[in-house]
Amino acid sequence: MGFADLLEQVGSTGRFQVVHTLLLCLPVLMMASHNLLQNFVAGVPPHFCSAHTNFSASTRMSAAEKLHITVPIDANGSPEKCRRYESPQWHLLANNGSTDPEVWEQAALRGCDDGWTYDERERSSSIISEWHLVCSLRPLKSMGQTVYMGGVLVGAGVFGALADRFGRRVLLTMSYLLMAVSGTCAAFSPSFSLFCLFRFMCGMALSGVVLNSFSLIVEWIPTRVRTVIGTGTGYCYTMGQLILALVAYFIRDWRWLTFAVSLPFYVAFLYSWWLLESSRWLVLKNKPEQAVENLRLVARYNGRQADGEKIDVEMVKSSMKKEMSGCKSSYTTLDLFRTPTMRKMTVCLCAVWFSTSFAYYGLSMDLQKFGVDIYLIQVIFGAADIPAKVIINITMSYCGRRLSQCGGLVLAGITILSNLLVPYDKQMLRTCLAVLGKGCLAASFNCCYLYSGELYPTILRQSGLGWVSMMARLGAMVAPLVLLLGEYVTWLPGLIYGLVPVLSGVAAFLLPETLNIPLPDTIQDVEDRGTGRISKTEKKEAIFLQDNADNLLKQTS
Template sequence: MTFSEILDRVGSMGPFQYLHVTLLALPILGIANHNLLQIFTATTPVHHCRPPPNASLGPWVLPLGPNGKPEKCLRFVHLPNASLPNDTQRATEPCLDGWIYNSTRDTIVTEWDLVCSSNKLKEMAQSVFMAGILVGGPVFGELSDRWVPESIRWLVLSGKFSKALKTLQRVATFNGKKEEGKKLTVEDLKFNLQKDITSAKIKYGLSDLFRVSILRRVTFCLSLAWFSTGFAYYSLAMGVEEFGVNIYILQIIFGGVDIPAKFITILSISYLGRRITQGFLLLLAGGAILALIFVSSEMELLRTALAVFGKGCLSGSFSCLFLYTSELYPTVLRQTGMGVSNVWARVGSMIAPLVKITGELQPFIPNVIFGSTALLGGSAAFFLLETLNRPLPETIEDIQDWHQQTKKTKQEPEAEKASQTIPLKSGA
């Protein structure tokens, strides 16, 4: 009897599990809003140079930019009515007396004047914030693991059989299977889970992800997929104000697109498979981001539609990756693999704001980087194994055997095809 079979006896998916999933889900509801808080706390309102102290002597006129609109970061050195030569009169300089903002709402931009030459600090603030999440995850995750036992399986593998038995019986009672729970004994746990207990004595670590060739491939491809998803996702999610649409309305649309995106993703991974779904979601997202390069800023509706489509694909990519990653790694390395993958997603979200700074050189550069990375991550997904309708691998040997079977299955049709192309020898 395996551990899953014992769980079936006490109710592997009943009221107890539904309650705990709900309690775990409630704190997660606010995480996305917290990560995207800077969309609203760091908006950049319309602004222009504050007039110099002597501006009251004449009308305050701003120089016009190439687009015919007043400059945000320059002012005339001299007042327009000053009796100076024309070439001197049109000379400009940076805003030396601060800025005037066309907004009554305070943000970190208006508080610390993160505009013009200091606008890069806004992106760095978001990057530092995401770095804090990257560091905080393992630190506070380790601390949180000290409140209560992780799971019944953890109790069994740690040798705490009596406590594990009491917990199982409590779960059985909660799920309406009290009699089944009473039938379980400590001897049942020791005897039936002997294989699990023996395998738990072998310690696996980070190095095991790279020791075997198939695990190296899985780790590399998944890391790239996670990185590109987090990297591209936050490039769109944090760029709401770039599309010229009301940020509150667009944020509602960005949030709403997740519902159909995740529903379509669930259907796709259930019928088409994980590999195809993951690959095409990132390829479509990368294509949408690259398409933004060729759409002018005046075409706000089309730019918004492309951004919403790309964000929906990346949201679906996250959903697929969480499932796909847990199915690709064997049980003995599953949490290690999930941890490494999530780190790469956090690294991507941390670097994304910094890449936006390259837009100072050429406006299209950030989208080229974001889109190309998404395409690269999508391509890497096609080198992974398909997990649809397959049992979870328990050991490293399981995934090695699985890989060998996949190679053998591919080689058989090729060998058969090659044998059919051998020319017949003519008789003597």
């Protein structure tokens, strides 16, 4: 008898699990809003140098005429973005608006000393127009997203380790509050440096929300429904992308948009006190009394109070005697690398998470390059995740996690590389290939969370997820910086974004399969299954679970 049997006794798929999972998934809807917020708050509006300060405002000229005599035209026939004439070129008006380069080429030019004029018909404001992050300050746009992802990276390491020591629920509650407060502060920041600081804190909070929500979901549900629940959680993130496009469409001011996507976390903070700590974790942390209390509460909520009253401390201790004996008092991140199987597994997962996040945010963080309405492309990119996650759900259930993870990464890489061969003027085909690649990466992300949670043991699950999540955020930090290479070699970012997933897909194939195998609780459990082989008893259990999973899929379809 193990924890899975105790969970069955109190109702493993009852009303508690439904409500508990829904409450944990609701904040996930807004996670995409913060991850992809940069597309809207940092959208670069059309801009050009402002007219000279001593330019007569009383001059009876149209705006087009004023622009014509103060700003030169670039090679594409558009006003220069970062240069203007040193003095108004009145003779251009005498030439009937001629734009012949010979007329103005010899005129003295200088930078935008009097600032910029922005076309804000699309959005009423952005951090670009607020703090003039254009021309020489243009790299600061990418730095803002890199700082945010740096916060996600730090948060993954900090909250992952703390959650294994102090519990999932308390860290989740703290993360909700941190996200709400730091998001509000970012919305009303008076300077770009403070904006980056609070966005860094938002990133830290997001890691705490992701890691602890997933662990609380997985550790309160039985093995047979992990795939379905994991996929459902992924769909919440997908829906969040569509919600972001809708909210951004109606809220065009970047400050109020940032505030709007932070408000729901105040609500999540309030109801998070109702959530229960993982009894599995409590037992392994030598707190069986509290674990029994939580199990009885679950039984009562599921209408199985009589069965819950039969559970006592001795029963819990005897059920998890093996797991408790294999646990030491404390673990560190070094335990992820001490033993051969754990070390190999962690290295491969680092490659998988890094490449998935690297390519995903490389495609998602610069939607303006597709030449399509930004709200429409955000909806298309979000909608692409829906069929992708349906397919990955099916392949994970029938072909296994390893093949699904490998296939998603390799296919994404091939799609991105194929886009390099498409001429730039074929925007429709380029967009379709990008959407397909992004869908594959979203499916890979969906598999990542479930697969990693099944690979790592309970005693190190948060630390393991925190570590690989740090690698993902490192990839997300590097992604916007790679885009800057495109200013020197246009095809280089696409080549890098495509090759990295293909190489990591090979690494994914070295991981052990976890389809319908019970969650490991100790490091020894992981080492025992390191060869990928399972005992006869486990094989029988796996067949039983597979049959149940098949029936469940048939019922849901």
